[in-house]
Amino acid sequence: MSASGRTELLRTIYGLDPAQSGEVRVAGRRLPPARPDLAIRAGLGFAPEERKSEGLWLDWSLIRNTTIADLRRFRRGPFTDRASERREASRHLRSLNTRPDAPERPARQFSGGNQQKAVLARWLLRSCKVLLLDEPTRGVDVGARSEIYRVIAELAANGIGIVMVSSELAELLGFCHRVLVLREGHIVDELDGATSTEEDILRSAVPVHSTTKAG
């Protein structure tokens, strides 16, 4: 459910918001709080819900949007090797079937789904190990949704851990091994994605008194 603290949880794991308690460990190593740069170095990646305002530079080419988290890779001496930057970014964008295949164009000119692919390509290029996705299909039209699903499934099949926040219950059940239900910032239930139904999720997510009222 929205306003249950899902987005806040992802942002806290990533080091964007301060934690009230607890700690984040990646492969056993503790992440210092409020340091997204170190979370990235530890292998995390994040695709925020507010894609346009927090995920992208709309005036920048798709190439630049794709390479921004890993420019060091293209360093040749003190300079950025722009030919290999373009080559690598295009390769990843193409592997996600980004349309149109014109990565020089500014991100603004692409559809929501293709913008999301650029954000995913950014973390592929950075070879992240755990990807945090906040509402990955928000603002993506129905046709492009299945493409995004395919990409996420491929990433998971390649051994990348996916932590996804979504309001689309079918999306969660279709993808996830485990579904955690949050209410007012606390995890209230853990469900098996393969055997649970949408009703199971709703039953955990909605406070008991309102269910009794409805019943």
Add this chain to the structure above:
Amino acid sequence: MAVDTSTINTKARLRQLPVQELVLPIVIIALIIVGVIIRPGVFLTSDNLLNVLTQASITGTIAIGMTFVIATGGIDLSVGSVLAAASIAGGLLTPYGSWIFMLGALGMALLLGAINGLAITWGKVVPFIATLAMLTIARGLALWMSEKTPISLIELNILQWFGSGRVLGIPVPALVFVIVAIIGWVLLNRTTFGRHTLAVGGNRSAARIAGIRPNRIVFAVYVLTGFCVGISAILLSGRLASASPVVGNLVELDAIAAVVIGGTALTGGKASVTGTFFGVITFGLIFNLLNLLNMPTEIQGIVKGALILVAVALQRRD
């Protein structure tokens, strides 16, 4: 299909080209033509043109640093005062020779730039206020350290070479300005630091999510501007053969004007060192023409202000 994509690409690339980088050279050529028409025999002499470049180099060197500050969406109003404080800091070290003068001037400018950077990042003071405070602090510092009297640098021959020497007929300050501009261009367009600067100015939260530490970049651009001011202090003191606590008044306006007219967005995220370079030359030529026409300095102030207004208004239109 392949042909289609390539034409789209060229169009996209053309659209990405800042207007100013195309327009300013035309304006500069037009100004030169005007100069030739109104003052034939005076304007188009190598002496006059080199003089324009030398005059412009003091402000121009600062404007290159200012381009980075404005690229992050910030502003540095303190550059004129820091220019004076740096000159005086060097001037107090006169007995130790030219090189120590330069170290002193650069050191003071870097220090004050770093304080600007800290006030803005760690202190969370908005750039406008932080550097406005530094504007009066640095001027006070310059007047206090010098006891309000200029310091003669007539003994410092190497320093004076930096201010008024020539290499193959080209004034050293002009040469230094061009070198600083080239380094600035490479830094902005061909390094990770430059890309991160634009990233922070264009979308700070996205930059943070992409693993950039915005405060580091912001701190660095104010230090970088301090460094440019330090170089400018060396050129200016060398040219005047004296360090004065009252130099640099309103230099911040000249620098900001050149940056803005060069197409760098005051909102951050979009910057052009080439544009700044042409902007500096454009202003240099305009004031040279006004001088040759014996226009009083008041008129020059009015012209400068009007040009800034027009430049910013045109920027808003994109």
